[in-house]
Amino acid sequence: MLVVTPVVAHLDHGYTFEECKIALDCGFTSIMFDGSRKPLQENIDETAKIADLAHSVGVSCEGEIGFVGYSGGETSDGTKPEEAARFATETNIDAMAISVGNIHLQQKKEGGLDEDRIKSIETVSDVPLVIHGGSGVPLNQRIKLARNSKICKFNIGTELRMAFGNALRLSVNQDTKRFDRIQILKDTHDPLVQATRKVLSTLKQ
Numbered sequence: 078m079l080v081v082t083p084v085v086a087h088l089d090h091g092y093t094f095e096e097c098k099i100a101l102d103c104g105f106t107s108i109m110f111d112g113s114r115k116p117l118q119e120n121i122d123e124t125a126k127i128a129d130l131a132h133s134v135g136v137s138c139e140g141e142i143g144f145v146g147y148s149g150g151e152t153s154d155g156t157k158p159e160e161a162a163r164f165a166t167e168t169n170i171d172a173m174a175i176s177v178g179n180i181h182l183q184q185k186k187e188g189g190l191d192e193d194r195i196k197s198i199e200t201v202s203d204v205p206l207v208i209h210g211g212s213g214v215p216l217n218q219r220i221k222l223a224r225n226s227k228i229c230k231f232n233i234g235t236e237l238r239m240a241f242g243n244a245l246r247l248s249v250n251q252d253t254k255r256f257d258r259i260q261i262l263k264d265t266h267d268p269l270v271q272a273t274r275k276v277l278s279t280l281k282q
């Protein structure tokens with residue numbers, strides 16, 4: 078039996094209308110517009126325009142409210158539930174990235190998410206939630222929230238890039254005479270598949 082897994086080609090963090098439009102023209106099937114550094118009304122207006130455009134070609138659109146900071150870089154600005162409610166209603170987005178203790182590029186699973194803030198957001202909006210910086214969320218909390226909250230996506234790029242980097246380093250160091258990029262990169266395939274499987278199966282348990 079053929080099992081079809083629904084996946085999308087997603088533009089993460091498009092910063093302008095133009096960038097999002099290019100992604101749609103190139104055939105992306107899901108986009109994100111990140112206006113979270115802008116004042117609320119500007120973020121709402123621009124996100125609404127981009128969500129409209131995406132929907133006109135049957136593509137889903139994610140927006141961001143509050144600001145998710147970067148490890149060793151910009152600091153976060155937690156999502157205010159009343160702003161999230163307005164943002165969700167007035168933009169008509171399909172998914173909402175929120176700032177609830179998550180931080181981009183985290184290599185260690187420390188701290189965790191503010192569950193009270195997540196609950197407050199969930200009481201004022203039905204839009205599926207997205208956690209950027211999901212690599213830094215403690216595993217038990219990730220499992221619990223994947224099951225029992227409106228969070229529908231954890232972005233885990235850092236976790237997978239760490240698996241890739243480790244596999245690449247091993248492959249290169251294994252033989253100092255190695256030079257063929259195809260051979261070297263081939264060695265990263267299985268470890269990355271394993272790391273991804275581990276994440277997915279943990280969430281499914």
Ligand SMILES: [Zn+2]
Pocket residue numbers: 089090145181209210232
């Ligand atoms: Zn992000």
